[in-house]
Amino acid sequence: MIRRTILALAIAAPMANAYASPRSDPTTGRAVFTGATLPSPTSITLNPAALGLGQTWELYLAVTSVLEQFGIDRRELDLATGTFSDGERVKDTQLGPGASIAGVWHPGRITTLGLELRLPPPELFPDDPALRYHSLGSRQRNYIVTGGFSLRVSSAFYFGVSVSHDVTDLELRYARDTALDKGVAIDCDGAPCGLENPSAAETYKVDVRSDYVSAENLKLNLGVVIRVTPEIWLGLAYHNTPGFDIQTQLDGRMRYGQAPRDGGGSFTGDSTVLVHYPASVDGEVRARLLPVLDLHVGGRWEDLSRMQAFDVRGQGAAFQGLDLPEWTLRPRGFRDAFAFWAGLEQVEIDQRERFRFGGRIGFETPSLRQNRTSPGNMSSTSVTLDAGAQLRLAPNWSLQMSYGLQVFSTVDVDSSNYDPRFALDCIDSGFDYSTPGCAALREGYALPTAAGSYSRLQHALRLGLRFEGF
Numbered sequence: 384m385i386r387r388t389i390l391a392l393a394i395a396a397p398m399a400n401a402y403a404s405p406r407s408d409p410t411t412g413r414a415v416f417t418g419a420t421l422p423s424p425t426s427i428t429l430n431p432a433a434l435g436l437g438q439t440w441e442l443y444l445a446v447t448s449v450l451e452q453f454g455i456d457r458r459e460l461d462l463a464t465g466t467f468s469d470g471e472r473v474k475d476t477q478l479g480p481g482a483s484i485a486g487v488w489h490p491g492r493i494t495t496l497g498l499e500l501r502l503p504p505p506e507l508f509p510d511d512p513a514l515r516y517h518s519l520g521s522r523q524r525n526y527i528v529t530g531g532f533s534l535r536v537s538s539a540f541y542f543g544v545s546v547s548h549d550v551t552d553l554e555l556r557y558a559r560d561t562a563l564d565k566g567v568a569i570d571c572d573g574a575p576c577g578l579e580n581p582s583a584a585e586t587y588k589v590d591v592r593s594d595y596v597s598a599e600n601l602k603l604n605l606g607v608v609i610r611v612t613p614e615i616w617l618g619l620a621y622h623n624t625p626g627f628d629i630q631t632q633l634d635g636r637m638r639y640g641q642a643p644r645d646g647g648g649s650f651t652g653d654s655t656v657l658v659h660y661p662a663s664v665d666g667e668v669r670a671r672l673l674p675v676l677d678l679h680v681g682g683r684w685e686d687l688s689r690m691q692a693f694d695v696r697g698q699g700a701a702f703q704g705l706d707l708p709e710w711t712l713r714p715r716g717f718r719d720a721f722a723f724w725a726g727l728e729q730v731e732i733d734q735r736e737r738f739r740f741g742g743r744i745g746f747e748t749p750s751l752r753q754n755r756t757s758p759g760n761m762s763s764t765s766v767t768l769d770a771g772a773q774l775r776l777a778p779n780w781s782l783q784m785s786y787g788l789q790v791f792s793t794v795d796v797d798s799s800n801y802d803p804r805f806a807l808d809c810i811d812s813g814f815d816y817s818t819p820g821c822a823a824l825r826e827g828y829a830l831p832t833a834a835g836s837y838s839r840l841q842h843a844l845r846l847g848l849r850f851e852g853f
Contacts, residue, residue, distance in 0.1 A: 408447075408481075408503045408504065409449060409504075409789065409841065409843035410447040410449075410503075410504065410785070410843050410844070411425045411428075411429055411845075412429060412665055412683055412722075413681065413722065413743060413745055413767060413769060413787065414743075414769055414771065414843070414845055415728060415741040415742065415769050415770060415771025416771050416773065416785060416847075417785075417845075418433075418667045418669065418679055418681055419433060419608075419618030419619065419620055419665045419666055419667035420433055420436070420608055420617070420667045420668070420669040420679075421433055421436075421669070422434055422436040422437030422487075423443075424483075424485035424486070424499065424849075425443075425485075427485055427498070427499040427529050427530075427531050427545055428499060428501065428527070428529045428531075428545060428547060428604055428622075429604075429620060429665055430543065430604075430606035430619070430620035430665060430667075431497065431531035431532065431545040431604055431606050431620075432533050432541040432543030432606035432608045432620070433541070433543070433608050434487055434495040434496075434497050434531070434532075434533040435493075435495045435534065435535045435541040435608070436608065436616075437487060437489070437495065438489070439489075439851045440486070440487055440488045440489055440851075440852040441486065441487045441850065441851050441852070442485075442849070442850040443485045443486070443847060443848070443849050444482075444483075444847065445483045445484075446480070446481075446482050446846045447480070447481040447482060447483070447503070447504055447843075447844065447845045447846075448478065448479065448480045448481065448504060448843070448844045449478075449479045449481075449504035449505075449507065449841060449842065449844075450476065450477070450841070450842040450843075450844075451475075451476065451477045451479070451841055452476050452839065452841075453474065453475045453476075453758075453837075453839055454472075454473070454474050454837070454838040455472070455473040455474075455475075455514070455758050455835055455836070455837055455838075456469070456470070456472050456835050456836040457469075457470030457472075457473065457514075457758070457834075457835045458832065458834040458835045459579075460802075460803065460804075460832045460834070462577070462578060462803075462804070462807075467797075467832070467834055470835070471513045473509070473513050473758070475509045475510060475511055477507035477509070478507075479504040479507050479522070480504065481501075481503045481504040481505070482501075483499060483501040483502065483503075484499070484500050485498065485499035485500070485501075486498050486499075492535075493535040494532060494534060494535075495532060495533040496530075496531075496532050497529075497531050497532070497533075497545070498529070498530050498531075499528070499530075500527075500528055501527040501529065502524075503525055503527065505522045505523055506524075507522055508521035508522055508556070508759060509758055509759065510556075511758075514759065515558035515584060515586075516558050516559070516560055516579070516584075516830050516831045517759040517760075517801075517830070517831075517833060518556070518557060518758055518759030519558060519586070521553075521554050521555045521556045521557070521759075522553075522554050523551065523552070523553045523554070524552040524553075525549055525550065525551050525552070526550040526552070527547050527548070527550075528547065528548045529545050529546065529547040529548075530546060531543060531544060531545020531546065531604065532545070538610065539609065539610035540607070540609055540610070541608040542606070542607055543605075543606045543607070543608075543620075544603070544604065544605055544606070545603075545604040546602070546603060547601070547602040547603075547604065548596075549593075549601075549602050550592065550593050550594075550595060551592060551593045551600075551631065551633060552592040553589070553590075553591050553592065553633055553656060553693075554588075554589070554590050555587065555588075555589040555591075555656070555693065555695065556586075556587070556589075557586070557587055557713075558584045558587070559584065559585050559586075559587065560578065560580075560583055560584060560803070560830070560831055561583045561584070561585055561642050561644075561645070562576040562577065562578065562580060562583040563578075563807070563829060564806060564810070566810070567807070569583070569644075570644070571583055571644050572644075576644070578803055578831060579831050581643070582642065582643045582644045583642050583643075583644055584642055584643075585639070585640055585642040585645070586638075586639075587638070587640075588637065589635070589636075589637045589654050589695060590636050590637075591633035591635035591654055591656045592633055592634070592635055593631060593632070593633050593634075594634075598625075599629060599631055599632060600631075601624065601625055602624060603622070603623055603624065604620060604621070604622050605620065606618065606619065606620035607619055607620075614671040615668065615669070615671075616670075617666075617667075617668050618665075618669070619664070619665070619666045620664065620666075621663075621664050622662060622663045622664070623662035623663075624660070624662075629659075630657055630658070630659055631657070631659070632656075632657055633657075633658070634653070634654070635653075635654055636651060636652070636653060636654055637651065637652055637654035637695075637697045639651070639652070639697065639705070639707055641705075645706070650701045650702060650705060652697055652698060652700070652701035652702045653697070653698040653699040654695065654696060654698065655696045655698065656693050656694065656695050656696070657693075657694040657696075658690065658692075658693050658694065659689045659691075660690060661685045661689055661717075662685070663683060663686065664683065664684045665681070665682075665683050666682050666683075667679060668680045668681075671730070672727070674730070674732075675729055675730045675732065676727055676729060676730060677727065677728050678725070678726075678727060679726050679727070679728060679741075679743065680724075681723070681724050681745075682721065682722060682723045682724070683721070683722045684719065684720075684721050685719065685720050685721075686719060687717035687718060687720050688717060688718050688719050690715055691715060691716070692712040692713055692715060692827065693712070693713040694710065694711075694712055694713075695710065695711045695713055696709060697709065697710075711827070712825075714826060714828065715751075715760065716751045716752070716760060716800070717751055718751060718752065719750075720748055720749070720762070721747070721748045722745060722746070722748070722767075723745050723746060723747075724744065724745025724769070725743060725744065726742050726743025727741060727742065728740075728741030728771075729741060731773070735775075736773075737775050738773065738775070739772065739773035740771065740772050740773075741770070741771045741772075742768075742770045742771070743768075743769040743770075744766070744767065745766070745767040745769075746764070746765065746766050746767065747767065748764060749762050749763050749764050750762040752800075753796060754800045755799075755801075756794050756799075756833065756837055757799070758833065758835075758837075761794070762791070763792045763793075763794045763839075764791070764792045765790060765791040765792065766789070766790050767787060767788070767789045768788045768790075769786070769787040769788075770786055770787075771783065771784060771785035772784050772785075779851050779852065780848070780849070780851075781849045781851070782846075782847070782848055782849075783846070783847040783848075784845070784846050784847075785844070785845045786842070786843070786844055787841075787842070788841070788842060788843075789840070789841040789842075791838070791839040791840070791841075794836070794838075795835075795836050795837075796833060796834050796835055796836075796837070797834060798834075799832055799833040799834045800823070800828045800833075801829075801830045801832055801833035802823070802828065802829065802830075802832055803829060803830060803831050803832065804820070805820040805821075805823035805824055805828060805829035806820070806824055806829035809821040809823075809829065
């Protein structure tokens, strides 16, 4: 049982995130016409205190989307010599749509209420057979309902709180090289399997989600807005689970496909995934430079170090008697991430401007170390460019458009944390827990190599229609 458990951890592989972190949304916060000091309907979740700065009630409908472009030049490991050679070149493009509808009301002089239904763009995962041990086209989708209010404590201080009910839908798709726990000399079609032999690859399709109604789904958003001077505003917001470190449980089904050399059968049973999602802080300073021009300087910190792995478990009578691990860890390898941006936006005065424009530039730190980069997890240092325009359709109607480009630096990985030799070394040691190979196996990094060169572009789009009352 001990041997089987430790080998089970070898299944683990990282999952790609569409953004610098799994819960950030590139169409809000850094995007033009959004931010922690703006009375936009997007602030219901971003910073509910900012809602109190508005003077009219609003209805808001938006369509959002993220387009990911990945480029990967794999390197292949020769076990006999320990050297690497050029492998397959993979290009992949993934599109993830989203949407939101929100309303903001001012029932009193000092209170503001907001309600939002939001479907953010999903996390997107590369999908190519050459990447099967790291990613086979998974995705994570969230369905969020948020209600909140803002209280004007004084003319210079606003406090806000909102509560989100966040239903998470997670699809994990990956393969496992069974030769790494049975030995690379096992038979595959009359010859030793070696590494990454399709005959020794078993597949996993995990479809899980959180309960549709559960306290575990709640997220708390706390915010303040402070008027530092008549022309300068400061906004800060904190996002976390009410218990501040609650483990989220996702339940559903798993389809397990045996390796062809083991029979190639397909079996479906129950599955559970446990995960700790990160907390985050948003901040922004807004300063009036000219009567019709504002400076926006913002940033975001995400406590990604708490999110180290997906804990995946398969259950059910359908899996009894199979060589299927009862549980695995699929590591994310994250560390805390920081994003910063600054830009200029035209100020709208009395709804008279036909057109309104803005732009921002920023950068983000990587959310993982270079040697933990893989086909399923790419987040290097990046530069962001965002532009936006607003068209006044009628006195009460406006159309807002924003586009963001995130350019990630190219990453060359020579010494990867993902190394199949860890599994072989652990077996040779008799599963000595004190050895580096067994430690890497337990953490899920004893996989086909992730050495290679990685490039990535992300495009983010928001198209919003606003109706402003009186």
